[in-house]
Amino acid sequence: MSVPAVSLRDATLGYGARVLWSGLNLDIERGEFVAVLGPNGSGKTSLLRVLLGLQPLSSGTAEIVGEPPGRGNRRIGYIPQQRAIDAPLRGRDLVGLGLDGHRWGTGVSRIRERRQKVDQALADVGAEAFAKAPVSQLSGGEQQRLRVAQALVSDPDLLLCDEPLLSLDLANQRVVSNLIDSRRRSANTAVMFVTHEINPVLSLVDRVLYLVDGRFRIGRPDEVMNSETLSELYRAKIDVVRVRGQIHVVGAQSAVCEDQPHHLHEEPA
Numbered sequence: 001m002s003v004p005a006v007s008l009r010d011a012t013l014g015y016g017a018r019v020l021w022s023g024l025n026l027d028i029e030r031g032e033f034v035a036v037l038g039p040n041g042s043g044k045t046s047l048l049r050v051l052l053g054l055q056p057l058s059s060g061t062a063e064i065v066g067e068p069p070g071r072g073n074r075r076i077g078y079i080p081q082q083r084a085i086d087a088p089l090r091g092r093d094l095v096g097l098g099l100d101g102h103r104w105g106t107g108v109s110r111i112r113e114r115r116q117k118v119d120q121a122l123a124d125v126g127a128e129a130f131a132k133a134p135v136s137q138l139s140g141g142e143q144q145r146l147r148v149a150q151a152l153v154s155d156p157d158l159l160l161c162d163e164p165l166l167s168l169d170l171a172n173q174r175v176v177s178n179l180i181d182s183r184r185r186s187a188n189t190a191v192m193f194v195t196h197e198i199n200p201v202l203s204l205v206d207r208v209l210y211l212v213d214g215r216f217r218i219g220r221p222d223e224v225m226n227s228e229t230l231s232e233l234y235r236a237k238i239d240v241v242r243v244r245g246q247i248h249v250v251g252a253q254s255a256v257c258e259d260q261p262h263h264l265h266e267e268p269a
C-alpha cells in the first residue's frame, strides 16, 4: 500500500479551552477527493492550517505523505480563501509565487526551467491570455484560474482548497472544479476541498468530512449527507432531500449556521 497523502491520528485542535475537534482519524489516499463541510467556525480552515504547518495540533499526529507538516512543503498546493488581489503583480508573477520557498536556484537553467513551469501551469488552466495582465484588473474567475495554476505549478501530491468556488458564477465554478479534478485524475493528486456548497462538486467527491461543533462524521456522500447523520451532528431535526441529483439540507435556523442559500434552507416559522 502506498503512503497516504494525509494521515491524521487521534488529532485534536483547540484554541485555549475551546476544542474545535478531537479524536480525528483520517487517511486520504492519493487521487482521493475529500470535501470538508461544516458551519462557520467549525474548524475547516484550521484543519488546512494544521496540514500547512501553520498551526500545531493540540494532540495527536498529522502527516503529509509520511512526513510531519512543515511550512513551504512542496508536496502541497494551496488555494486560499478568495481575497481581492491588489498587489502590483502580473498573472505569471502570481503563478510563480507557487514555486517560491521551494529552493529554486538562480542559475540560468533553473531560471529557464522555472519559466517553463510557469508557462505550463498557465496553459494548464487556460490562462495564457492573463500572463502579462495586472492581476488586480482581472475578474474574480480569471484570478481564481491563476490561483489554481499557482497551487499546481509545483506538481503537488496534495491540493488544499479553501472555498475555491466562492463568488464564482456557475460556469466558472465548473471551470475551476474541472481543473482541480483533471489534475487529481492525471497526476493522482489528493484533494481536500473546503466548501459550504457540496453540489457543485458532488460528482467528484469520494468522501465527506463534516464538522459540527466538535463532532464530525467521515464517509461517502450518501453516508454523511442524510437526515439521520446530519440530525445527529447538529443535534436538531435536519431533513436532507435529493432533487435532480442535488442535495438540499433543510433545518431550523437555530440549529445550523451555514450561510449558503442552497445548502440549508430555513423552515417556515
Ligand SMILES: Nc1ncnc2c1ncn2[C@@H]1O[C@H](COP(=O)(O)OP(=O)(O)OP(=O)(O)O)[C@@H](O)[C@H]1O
Binding pocket: 015, 020, 038, 039, 040, 041, 042, 043, 044, 045, 046, 047
Ligand atoms: N489563531 C486562533 N486563535 C484563536 N481562535 C482561533 C484562531 N484561529 C481560528 N480561531 C477560531 O477557531 C474557530 C474555527 O475557525 P476556522 O476558520 O477554522 O473555521 P471555519 O470552519 O473555516 O469557518 P468558516 O466557514 O467561517 O470559514 C473560529 O471560531 C475562529 O474564530
